[in-house]
Amino acid sequence: MILQEAWIQGLGWDEEFPLNLSDRIAEWCLKLPQVSKMKIPRCNQDHPSANASLHTFTDASSLAYAPLTYMRSVNEDGRVAVRFVVAILRARVAPLKTVSIPRL
Structure with a gap:
């Protein structure tokens, strides 16, 4: 920036x-x-999971935009684990040409 x-x-x-x-x-x-x-845990699944799902969010401002993907898993005992899959590695500065925030 x-x-x-x-x-x-x-x-x-x-x-x-x-x-x-x-x-x-x-x-x-x-x-x-x-x-x-x-510290970011590298293991995406630290226990056998009965239920796993991927969640992706994006955020943008007039300065930058970035997506975030994480995996949420719940084992048979109800223990929840959340692990980042992809995050800041894909962050970008906003283009010099004005673009609306929803478009970013």
Whole structure:
């Protein structure tokens, strides 16, 4: 989104970012180490399931849009497990050309 804002401002590839964008990049870089602390279970089914279903949601804003798919399973004892299947990996910044939120 920071690069997209640079394009909107008309910056070329060899131009330095203005201070407001440089500050945002520095803040983003400081937060990168936190990503390694994130834990997402890889196993999509941790117990035999009597009932499993896939659920997909999408969300959009004027800045970005992304889908999320997860699997919900319930075993014979009624224990529920929810696991991400696909998430942020498919996130995209909104196109520069104005598009309605429902269309995104």
